[in-house]
Amino acid sequence: MRWKARLARYPAAFWALRKMVRAWRAGRSVLFRGRSFWDEAVVAAEADQPGGWLDLELIEREYIRPRISGDSDTDYLRHFVGRHLEVPVESGLSLGCGGGHVERALLDLGAVGSMRGLDASVESIHLARELAERDGWAHQVEYEVTDLDHVVLPAETYDFVVAKMALHHFSRLEHVYEQVAAALRPGGCFLVNEYVGPDRFQWTERQLQLANQWLDKLPKDLRRCVPQPSIRRPTVEEMKADDPTESVRSSEVLPLLRERFEVVDERPYGGTVLQLLLAATLPAFDLGDSSHQEILRRWCEEEGRLVDSGELPSDFYYVVARKT
Numbered sequence: 354m355r356w357k358a359r360l361a362r363y364p365a366a367f368w369a370l371r372k373m374v375r376a377w378r379a380g381r382s383v384l385f386r387g388r389s390f391w392d393e394a395v396v397a398a399e400a401d402q403p404g405g406w407l408d409l410e411l412i413e414r415e416y417i418r419p420r421i422s423g424d425s426d427t428d429y430l431r432h433f434v435g436r437h438l439e440v441p442v443e444s445g446l447s448l449g450c451g452g453g454h455v456e457r458a459l460l461d462l463g464a465v466g467s468m469r470g471l472d473a474s475v476e477s478i479h480l481a482r483e484l485a486e487r488d489g490w491a492h493q494v495e496y497e498v499t500d501l502d503h504v505v506l507p508a509e510t511y512d513f514v515v516a517k518m519a520l521h522h523f524s525r526l527e528h529v530y531e532q533v534a535a536a537l538r539p540g541g542c543f544l545v546n547e548y549v550g551p552d553r554f555q556w557t558e559r560q561l562q563l564a565n566q567w568l569d570k571l572p573k574d575l576r577r578c579v580p581q582p583s584i585r586r587p588t589v590e591e592m593k594a595d596d597p598t599e600s601v602r603s604s605e606v607l608p609l610l611r612e613r614f615e616v617v618d619e620r621p622y623g624g625t626v627l628q629l630l631l632a633a634t635l636p637a638f639d640l641g642d643s644s645h646q647e648i649l650r651r652w653c654e655e656e657g658r659l660v661d662s663g664e665l666p667s668d669f670y671y672v673v674a675r676k677t
């Protein structure tokens with residue numbers, strides 16, 4: 354082709370153009386796929402509609418917070434700010450920010466002067482901007498549609514980077530970690546609150562066995578949403594069709610993080626059975642009914658005992674790491 358022959362006379366331009374085309378093609382993987390799962394899901398997520406085990410106040414206050422902060426009134430963000438930041442710090446970065454509730458919560462806490470939020474979902478970024486405007490934070494937070502698998506971050510810019518339920522969606526974890534390490538200021542830290550269990554929800558036999566045993570003991574009214582004959586492992590194809598980024602390399606989130614950063618705080622907080630159970634039963638629960646509350650408490654107790662004794666891994670972790 355003539356343009357190729359012409360460019361061949363200018364090798365630097367040829368290679369620069371080739372690099373740009375490759376980067377653009379790679380970026381298409383997420384950004385040009387059309388409406389993503391998260392374009393559809395973000396409104397419900399920001400409206401606090403319970404979608405899974407993490408959204409139940411009883412579980413948050415009585416199970417998750419005690420495991421992370423030791424106090425049912427202190428959530429993971431408040432705990433992180435109190436322990437690891439000399440507030441207010443100048444600037445923070447949020448990876449896979451969704452509708453932006455993490456950034457708004459950090460600004461509400463007075464933890465940081467300005468935040469930057471990045472996400473591949475166009476709708477999420479629109480909503481995050483709108484909600485920041487609504488809450489009066491428009492001048493302190495900046496949002497951008499970005500495919501984090503290919504992001505290039507500015508060097509030594511942020512006092513902290515936060516990733517909440519986002520890393521398990523990234524295919525190029527090594528690249529993301531490298532960028533985060535470079536983007537942190539000296540002494541800066543990386544806050545991770547993540548699903549780290551089986552890739553693409555390929556539940557272990559033990560998880561399925563426990564979840565189905567506990568379901569069998571449920572009263573009939575709570576079993577009405579349970580898939581018949583039992584909770585099963587989704588196929589990889591089903592997972593990819595639903596959300597191609599879901600848990601794509603979740604089982605590698607922690608090992609790669611531990612290799613590349615110095616972990617200064619690490620709290621496993623379960624979810625290994627609770628996630629499966631509540632995905633199957635949540636709509637049937639009446640959270641104001643004390644007998645239903647008791648069932649949730651019993652599940653938390655049983656899962657907690659198995660995770661604490663090491664009989665069951667924890668599928669969810671809170672981790673604070675520093676660059677080495």
Ligand SMILES: C[S@@+](CC[C@H](N)C(=O)[O-])C[C@H]1O[C@@H](n2cnc3c(N)ncnc32)[C@H](O)[C@@H]1O
Pocket residue numbers: 383389391392398448449450451452454455471472473474477499500501502516517518519522523524598
């Ligand atoms: C489970 S949601 C979490 C959103 C938010 N952090 C929260 O806690 O509500 C995962 C987010 O990761 C985003 N995401 C997935 N793959 C991405 C990628 N390659 N680059 C940037 N964002 C991505 C999705 O668009 C979605 O908003």
